[in-house]
Amino acid sequence: MFQKILIANRGEIACRVAATARRMSLRTVAVYSDADAHARHVADCDEAVHIGASPARESYLCWERIIEAAKATGAQAIHPGYGFLSENEAFAQACTEAGLVFIGPPASAIQAMGLKAAAKQLMERAGVPLVPGYHGADQDPELLLREATRIGFPVLIKASAGGGGRGMRAVDKAEDFLAALAACQREAKGAFGDDAVLIEKYVQRPRHIEVQVFGDVHGHCVSLFERDCSVQRRHQKVLEEAPAPGLSDAMRRRMGEAAVAAARAVNYVGAGTVEFIVEQRGQGEMDFFFMEMNTRLQVEHPVTEAITGLDLVEWQIRVARGEALPLQQHQLRMHGHAIEARICAENPDKNFLPAAGTLQVYRTPPCVAFLPPGEPVRSQPIRIDSGVREGDQISPFYDSMIGKLIVHGDTREQALARLDEALGQMHIVGLNTNVQFLRYVVRSDAFSQSDLDTALIQREKAAVFKQEPVGLPMAAAIAVAQALLEEERSHEAQNGDTRGFAFEFGGAHAQATLTVLRDGGLRLAVGGTSGALEFQQAGDAIDVRFNGERTLAHVYTAGTTRHVFTPRGAARITALEEVSEGEVVHPHP
Structure with a gap:
């Protein structure tokens, strides 16, 4: 039975583990790098130990320091989260040898499933369905080509020790196989220190x-x-x-x-x-x-x-x-x-x-x-x-x-x-x-x-890809409305007053003109669209009506850019320069 857990990870998974541990009345220890000194997972745990510089290889991947931190704080168990050391059999074994409970599978299971080729041979013996392929130890390129031909193109070359798509290529025809194989082996060697590959049928859709x-x-x-x-x-x-x-x-x-x-x-x-x-x-x-x-x-x-x-x-x-x-x-x-x-x-x-x-x-x-x-x-x-x-x-x-x-x-x-x-x-x-x-x-x-x-x-x-969910007219209307709400002197506008502004939207320059009407209303012309502009504050949002459309928008200002969020989507408008004499309304305060 253990009462204190060291969480050998960072970010959301560290916070996630800490939440359950707290509900189970278990104490928690965080570890952190230089970059994470003020991170949320540090605040969420009962204690925290600094384990190194910002790069993961100098902190979160240094399992010796993590085990030392567990011993120093009296933690009896280590939760690895995911990523980093979670599938490192040497770390799991070191925890056991240090008298710590590794909250994960035994090192033997991690090792058995760590190499794709060996794991598939094991699965074949267990009667688990496998994609037709070659998972053998002989890595002679000509043999691998023959195996690929036997399986039938297209085939998939995969790094045996890999993951995340590294060291993996789909090959459609035999004449492209050896070049793709060499590329996979180079990438696998660099990423995993092992250039062994396996060949599988490439499954369509x-x-x-x-x-x-x-x-x-x-x-x-x-x-x-x-x-x-x-x-x-x-x-x-x-x-x-x-x-x-x-x-x-x-x-x-x-x-x-x-x-x-x-x-x-x-x-x-x-x-x-x-x-x-x-x-x-x-x-x-x-x-x-x-x-x-x-x-x-x-x-x-x-x-x-x-x-x-x-x-x-x-x-x-x-x-x-x-x-x-x-x-x-x-x-x-x-x-x-x-x-x-x-x-x-x-x-x-x-x-x-x-x-x-x-x-x-x-x-x-x-x-x-x-x-x-x-x-x-x-x-x-x-x-x-x-x-x-x-x-x-x-x-x-x-x-x-x-x-x-x-x-x-x-x-x-x-x-x-x-x-x-x-x-x-x-x-x-x-x-x-x-x-x-x-x-x-x-x-x-x-x-x-x-x-x-x-x-x-x-x-x-x-x-x-490359979509603009909020069109130019409504985005401009929202930005102008926000600027007017923030402008203390907006009520002084007189009939016929015209105010112009220029801005950047969607990577292009645009202009708009705001005119005060006889009845005190506002008319906005932008991007070939002209119509009445109505708006009011609605809590922390703005209720805007323009060009026959109504939306509830949240607007945040960062420098000269307004970030607009609507139910339809988000947009950005950046102010550029004044375009008319006199007072000019910009899409920024």
């Missing part, structure tokens, strides 16, 4: 569906149902949902049984995820093949918590204490539908270029921090897992994820509507984010109709 499994030291193992993680960019997940749309009860049962068989094959203990690639053959027919097993808690675990009403971190802690699983397979039930969106600091229109900077504004919809066990999921439809606060820095040293927005509904349709609305209530100023991109993906025909596969974003690129 694949879906990525994973099954949450849990095992204990008493030999029990269960499936907590599946999640669809098909929507990806650069082999990184963007949206995850549970249950997987369009899956029959029979296939769900078969996938769950295969996942449990995979876990039992390595005597798995704790939380794990068995990932499958699903082939869609048309007419609703599908088949599935083992891809890999993640021997840790997943980023997307909240959607499983939402449909089951369970706290998976609590299950992890109880299993690590030697307790039996709280529930057996026949006791597990699904309720409704849940979707998770990863909110990231990045620019989707520039190939998802990561962004760094200060969260000058960070406003979220009404939500809960996480879902306690036993709470009815429908009473908590929106949840946000985040490791940051307004004013915090998004560092270039770590992953660009700001947080995760999770919604739950009675049906997928309700969850989709709730997700779009909640994304519209995410107001972030200070750096680029993918919030608007996520809204376009959620609204896309393919996603809304459950036409899912891992190429969805590419198929829908015309609809999800």
Whole structure:
């Protein structure tokens, strides 16, 4: 039995683990780097220990320092979160040798599933379905080419020790194989220190569906149902949902049984995820093949918590204490539908270029921090897992994820509507984010109709990239309204007064003219559109009417730029220069 946990991670997962530990009356210890000295996860824990410089290789990946911190603070257990050291068998073994409980699977299970080729050989013996391929030790290029020809093109070359899409290439024809192989091997060697690869059939229109499994030291193992993680960019997940749309009860049962068989094959203990690639053959027919097993808690675990009403971190802690699983397979039930969106600091229109900077504004919809066990999921439809606060820095040293927005509904349709609305209530100023991109993906025909596969974003690129959700006329009207509300002398305007301003919107220059009418009303002309402008303060928002449209907008000013958030989407207007004599209204105070 342990009473104090050191959390060997940072950001939202560290805050997430700390929340459950606090509810279970367990004390927590945070570790932090130079960049994270004032981070939220440090404040959320009872104690904190500095472990090194900002780069992860000098802090969060230095497991010797983490074990020293645990001993120094009297922590009896270590929770690795995900990423960093969570799937490092040497770290898991070192914890055990130091007399610390590793809240995760045994090192032997991590090692068994760590190498893709060896894991697939193990799965084959366990009767888990595999994609036709070559997983052997002989890495002679000519042999690999012959194996690829036997499997049949197109094939996929994958780094045996890899993940995250690194060291992976699809090859359509034999004459391109050796060049692609050499490129994969170079990338695998640089990323993982191992240039071994495996060859697999390239599945057409694949879906990525994973099954949450849990095992204990008493030999029990269960499936907590599946999640669809098909929507990806650069082999990184963007949206995850549970249950997987369009899956029959029979296939769900078969996938769950295969996942449990995979876990039992390595005597798995704790939380794990068995990932499958699903082939869609048309007419609703599908088949599935083992891809890999993640021997840790997943980023997307909240959607499983939402449909089951369970706290998976609590299950992890109880299993690590030697307790039996709280529930057996026949006791597990699904309720409704849940979707998770990863909110990231990045620019989707520039190939998802990561962004760094200060969260000058960070406003979220009404939500809960996480879902306690036993709470009815429908009473908590929106949840946000985040490791940051307004004013915090998004560092270039770590992953660009700001947080995760999770919604739950009675049906997928309700969850989709709730997700779009909640994304519209995410107001972030200070750096680029993918919030608007996520809204376009959620609204896309393919996603809304459950036409899912891992190429969805590419198929829908015309609809999800380089869009302007708020048109020039309304964006200008909102900016002018905000400026007038802030201007103390606006009531002195006389009939016929005209005020002009210039600004930049959507990468182009534009001009607008505001005229005071005889009855005291206002007329705005911008971008070829002219009409009456009406507005009033509505709490912390502005109620604006212009050109036959009404919207409720929140406006935040940063320098000369106004950041406008409406239910339809977000926009930016930047002031440039005066364009008329006399007093000029700019879209900034």
